[in-house]
Amino acid sequence: MQFNSIIGQKVLINKLISGYNDNRVAHTQLFLGNEGTGALPIAIAYAQFLVCPRKTDNDSCGQCASCKKFEKYAHPDLHFYFPTATNQSVKKDPKSSLFLADWRSHLTDSNAYITLNSWYEHMGIGNKQGYIRKDDANEIITKVSLKAYEGSYKIVIIWMVDKMNESASNKLLKTLEEPPNNTILILIGEKYEQLIPTVRSRAQLVKIPRLSNEDISSQLINKGVSESESEDIALLSNGNWNLALEIKENAIETQANFLNFRKWLRLCFQPKNYTELLRFNQEMAKVGREKQKSFLNYGLEVIHNSILQNNNHGKIVKKAGDELDFTQKFAQFINEANQKELYTTFNQAIYHIERNANAGILFSDLSFQIVDLIAKGRSYAISS
Numbered sequence: 001m002q003f004n005s006i007i008g009q010k011v012l013i014n015k016l017i018s019g020y021n022d023n024r025v026a027h028t029q030l031f032l033g034n035e036g037t038g039a040l041p042i043a044i045a046y047a048q049f050l051v052c053p054r055k056t057d058n059d060s061c062g063q064c065a066s067c068k069k070f071e072k073y074a075h076p077d078l079h080f081y082f083p084t085a086t087n088q089s090v091k092k093d094p095k096s097s098l099f100l101a102d103w104r105s106h107l108t109d110s111n112a113y114i115t116l117n118s119w120y121e122h123m124g125i126g127n128k129q130g131y132i133r134k135d136d137a138n139e140i141i142t143k144v145s146l147k148a149y150e151g152s153y154k155i156v157i158i159w160m161v162d163k164m165n166e167s168a169s170n171k172l173l174k175t176l177e178e179p180p181n182n183t184i185l186i187l188i189g190e191k192y193e194q195l196i197p198t199v200r201s202r203a204q205l206v207k208i209p210r211l212s213n214e215d216i217s218s219q220l221i222n223k224g225v226s227e228s229e230s231e232d233i234a235l236l237s238n239g240n241w242n243l244a245l246e247i248k249e250n251a252i253e254t255q256a257n258f259l260n261f262r263k264w265l266r267l268c269f270q271p272k273n274y275t276e277l278l279r280f281n282q283e284m285a286k287v288g289r290e291k292q293k294s295f296l297n298y299g300l301e302v303i304h305n306s307i308l309q310n311n312n313h314g315k316i317v318k319k320a321g322d323e324l325d326f327t328q329k330f331a332q333f334i335n336e337a338n339q340k341e342l343y344t345t346f347n348q349a350i351y352h353i354e355r356n357a358n359a360g361i362l363f364s365d366l367s368f369q370i371v372d373l374i375a376k377g378r379s380y381a382i383s384s
């Protein structure tokens with residue numbers, strides 16, 4: 001990972017580079033930054049820069065043998081420690097070195113922009129908390145006592161040092177205080193107050209600021225998001241790149257739900273075309289429980305918005321374009337003849353999906369109910 005693939009943070013990166021040029025690289029540094037600011041990718045890019053034998057004035061070369069190993073997060077002088085817990089394959093005494101393959105694949109998948117939650121999910125540890133433990137501390141002490149393989153720096157990155165337990169940090173105090181020559185320890189943490197004081201007092205603090213909205217939106221535009229949507233997401237994401245990505249994914253899901261829901265409703269409006277409706281239900285039965293639930297929840301949201309629309313609260317309906325247009329048209333058929341029953345019907349469907357109902361039967365049944373309920377609302381609307 002090179003500095004040039006870090007999102008934003010130019011000021012900070014220049015500071016790290018000029019520190020190196022002025023021969024001021026502290027042996028123990030604490031990178032402190034909130035989730036989604038890029039503390040881990042910056043630490044990796046910094047390590048790659050320090051170790052690269054062909055670095056330029058402002059970045060690692062990205063081409064040499066050392067950089068190639070860094071790109072795979074597998075350089076022999078780069079050591080990672082991070083929170084772990086037991087899972088299906090590590091049933092006792094968890095420690096970082098037992099999870100290295102998982103760790104590297106997670107970094108590769110997300111360009112090192114990971115979160116504590118994404119890592120826990122990747123490890124598959126359920127609801128357990130991860131810790132950096134005494135066994136990790138012992139390995140760190142052994143690692144730093146050995147010579148660097150390739151002769152320059154040896155770098156130990158301890159990610160989420162907030163999760164280091166007391167026995168581990170007590171073991172490490174001397175190493176943090178005075179690491180061997182040419183060893184750089186980079187501790188990464190999110191919450192200063194949660195760090196053990198004896199640990200934080202031994203490290204030089206490097207604050208990683210939140211990302212600017214401009215940095216987030218231009219990165220989203222690079223990923224194909226439209227300019228106006230990028231700005232909206234950046235505003236909501238609070239300087240957190242991971243949150244921005246999550247909002248973007250949700251927006252994609254909402255769009256898919258909208259297109260599907262509109263298609264379904266159109267079929268329910270012309271119930272003579274049972275073949276198409278049946279096909280739709282079969283498709284829905286295949287998509288998996290989470291998507292089915294998300295689709296049905298979207299349906300509830302449309303009904304809710306239609307009711308708001310009908311009661312002159314249209315201004316708080318946060319929809320635009322085709323979606324708003326659809327909601328307004330749909331609202332014409334939602335009224336006291338069917339709104340309560342529609343709510344109940346969708347909620348019941350969600351309830352049954354959660355309890356593993358046969359989705360094919362459920363969606364067929366639901367479709368017939370919707371056909372009737374729409375018809376009811378329609379005749380009510382005509383007669384009143």
Ligand SMILES: [Zn+2]
Pocket residue numbers: 052053054055060061062063064065066067
């Ligand atoms: Zn290089």
